Amino acid sequence: MDVRQAASVKVPHAEFFPPPPAPRGPNVWRRRLHDDRRELTRFWPVVQNMVVQELKVRYQRSILGFVWTLLNPLLMLATQGFVFSHLFRANVEHYPVFLFAGSVPWMFLNASLSDAAMSIIMNEGLIRKIYLPKLIFPMARVLIGLVTLVFSMAAMFLLLWPMGARPSWSMLTLPAAIGLFAVFTMGLSLVVATANTFFRDCGHLISVFLQAWYFLTPIIFPIEAPMFDRVRWMLELNPAYSFIELFHEILWAGRWPRWELWALASVIAVVSLGVGYATFKSQEDKMVFRL
Amino acid sequence: MPRSSRKKTKWFSDSDRAASATLDPGMMPLIELADVSLRFVNYADKQYSLKRAMLDLVLRRESNAPKGEFWALRELSFRVHQGERIGIIGGNGAGKSTLLRLLARIYPPTSGQVAIRGNVAPLIEMGAGFNPELSGTDNIVFNGAMLGFSKQEMLAKAAGIYEFTGLQEFADLPLKYYSSGMYMRLAFAIATEVHPDILLIDEALGVGDAAFIEKAKERLRGLVDRSKVVVIVSHDMESLREFCTRGLWVQHGRLVGDGPINAVIEAYLNATTARISA
Numbered sequence: 001m002d003v004r005q006a007a008s009v010k011v012p013h014a015e016f017f018p019p020p021p022a023p024r025g026p027n028v029w030r031r032r033l034h035d036d037r038r039e040l041t042r043f044w045p046v047v048q049n050m051v052v053q054e055l056k057v058r059y060q061r062s063i064l065g066f067v068w069t070l071l072n073p074l075l076m077l078a079t080q081g082f083v084f085s086h087l088f089r090a091n092v093e094h095y096p097v098f099l100f101a102g103s104v105p106w107m108f109l110n111a112s113l114s115d116a117a118m119s120i121i122m123n124e125g126l127i128r129k130i131y132l133p134k135l136i137f138p139m140a141r142v143l144i145g146l147v148t149l150v151f152s153m154a155a156m157f158l159l160l161w162p163m164g165a166r167p168s169w170s171m172l173t174l175p176a177a178i179g180l181f182a183v184f185t186m187g188l189s190l191v192v193a194t195a196n197t198f199f200r201d202c203g204h205l206i207s208v209f210l211q212a213w214y215f216l217t218p219i220i221f222p223i224e225a226p227m228f229d230r231v232r233w234m235l236e237l238n239p240a241y242s243f244i245e246l247f248h249e250i251l252w253a254g255r256w257p258r259w260e261l262w263a264l265a266s267v268i269a270v271v272s273l274g275v276g277y278a279t280f281k282s283q284e285d286k287m288v289f290r291l
Numbered sequence: 292m293p294r295s296s297r298k299k300t301k302w303f304s305d306s307d308r309a310a311s312a313t314l315d316p317g318m319m320p321l322i323e324l325a326d327v328s329l330r331f332v333n334y335a336d337k338q339y340s341l342k343r344a345m346l347d348l349v350l351r352r353e354s355n356a357p358k359g360e361f362w363a364l365r366e367l368s369f370r371v372h373q374g375e376r377i378g379i380i381g382g383n384g385a386g387k388s389t390l391l392r393l394l395a396r397i398y399p400p401t402s403g404q405v406a407i408r409g410n411v412a413p414l415i416e417m418g419a420g421f422n423p424e425l426s427g428t429d430n431i432v433f434n435g436a437m438l439g440f441s442k443q444e445m446l447a448k449a450a451g452i453y454e455f456t457g458l459q460e461f462a463d464l465p466l467k468y469y470s471s472g473m474y475m476r477l478a479f480a481i482a483t484e485v486h487p488d489i490l491l492i493d494e495a496l497g498v499g500d501a502a503f504i505e506k507a508k509e510r511l512r513g514l515v516d517r518s519k520v521v522v523i524v525s526h527d528m529e530s531l532r533e534f535c536t537r538g539l540w541v542q543h544g545r546l547v548g549d550g551p552i553n554a555v556i557e558a559y560l561n562a563t564t565a566r567i568s569a
Contacts, residue, residue: 015396015406015407015408016404016405016406042439043436043437045436045441045442046433046436046437048436049432049433049436053422053424053425053429053433057424125420126420126437127397128392128397128415128416129397129413129415129416129420130395130397130413130415130420130437131395131396131397131411131413132420132437195341199341199344201341201342202341205341285399288397288398288399289331289332289398
């Protein structure tokens with residue numbers, strides 16, 4: 001029976017679903033985390049593939065692909081820069097750089113959330129045909145946004161050189177700021193991906209909500225602006241404030257951000273990811289029935 | 292089990308032990324269903340909206356969104372061992388495809404437990420996870436990643452896949468321009484080329500031409516000779532008879548027949564003709 005011997009060399013790992021019963025409480029989540037780490041390692045190439053293919057489609061088809069993707073944020077920056085520095089007289093030094101430091105990360109948040117909201121529904125074809133951990137769909141969308149963010153940030157910083165964009169030592173902390181912001185975005189993405197799968201009209205709400213949130217975040221005007229005097233505490237409660245402020249400090253002011261700001265951003269990022277993960281995982285099994 | 296020490300994962304140790312401590316892995320069933328039921332909640336309006344949920348909440352009326360439920364599978368229990376070729380038969384809507392999806396982990400069971408040992412390659416509704424925008428070769432890599440194979444491994448298998456399908460000249464064409472036959476051939480070739488432990492096929496051979504079906508059967512036979520499990524859902528009794536060793540007859544979500552393929556098909560056909568003549 002050489003067949004059996006061949007099989008005994010590699011004992012396949014047994015997959016149980018639902019997994020063997022475990023005591024309720026923290027153990028459930030510990031096992032979920034453990035399983036997810038195993039699954040994400042196994043399916044990491046799929047995520048990679050999705051990200052690479054998407055970027056390829058975006059950048060490779062036309063030689064000008066990358067320029068095109070920059071054009072949209074650039075034009076938006078130019079319009080806003082003109083409107084707010086000339087018409088509304090935002091008295092901010094190097095105003096275009098200030099605007100850039102806040103709005104480019106915001107575009108990442110915006111794009112990630114609206115893409116992630118659709119990610120489960122858009123991949124119905126895959127989900128109904130082959131088993132994939134559903135976590136990878138919002139994750140791929142956030143990673144695509146992240147790559148775009150890094151590219152456009154670098155390119156636009158160079159373009160803003162004549163407007164006063166200058167490198168500084170504090171930029172060494174930029175990866176940490178981007179990382180924290182990405183964690184924060186991932187958490188929110190998981191929430192909207194879950195919500196939109198179960199309630200399809202969430203998509204409309206999300207775009208309206210994002211628009212309102214944008215104006216409640218000190219991106220166009222610095223939080224020090226006199227117009228915010230009375231509502232400053234409200235702006236500081238805004239969960240996105242600490243991240244945007246990090247980017248302002250690093251990219252615009254060229255200062256090392258205060259440690260309180262880092263602490264606040266880290267706490268918010270971790271809470272966001274925790275809430276997002278819990279929301280997503282508790283509904284994950286039901287998603288396929290709602291497609 | 293990448294990067295995880297056994298010590299840390301006590302809560303998972305039961306299944307670990309189950310898989311590793313057996314004396315004879317050849318006797319371990321690759322598929323084991325214990326009292327598995329699956330309930331579909333039939334959402335009358337699939338897009339149960341937030342607006343309605345909110346209205347229901349505010350007006351304090353009973354949420355009437357989930358309308359009726361129906362048990363697609365009820366209390367299924369069976370085991371499949373290495374080298375078995377299973378044919379699942381039954382009328383339309385009996386739950387055959389649902390059962391296959393359950394085995395592919397696409398649907399989680401509502402109650403009961405499913406254990407799968409080994410990697411699964413599903414061929415469900417033509418093409419198990421392709422991206423129509425990508426070229427043939429890119430899809431081989433993409434699909435391979437989902438089945439657990441690296442890019443290098445899949446590129447090494449690409450030659451074999453093209454040889455079997457004869458699609459070499461379309462390797463760089465986006466999949467959306469493939470005909471349904473070509474699509475299916477590619478899906479079939481990938482799923483069989485990776486030598487899965489468990490191959491699930493849902494009427495996938497339906498669109499192939501006669502020559503291809505012959506070739507496909509040949510290939511499946513080769514696969515089974517390496518003692519893998521193949522599960523086929525089909526209405527084509529002749530090929531099931533020719534190909535399978537064991538039949539599972541599903542009716543209204545229940546397993547009503549399980550045994551040698553010929554006996555199960557006989558029983559199924561008798562029951563069907565009896566119902567028609569009655």
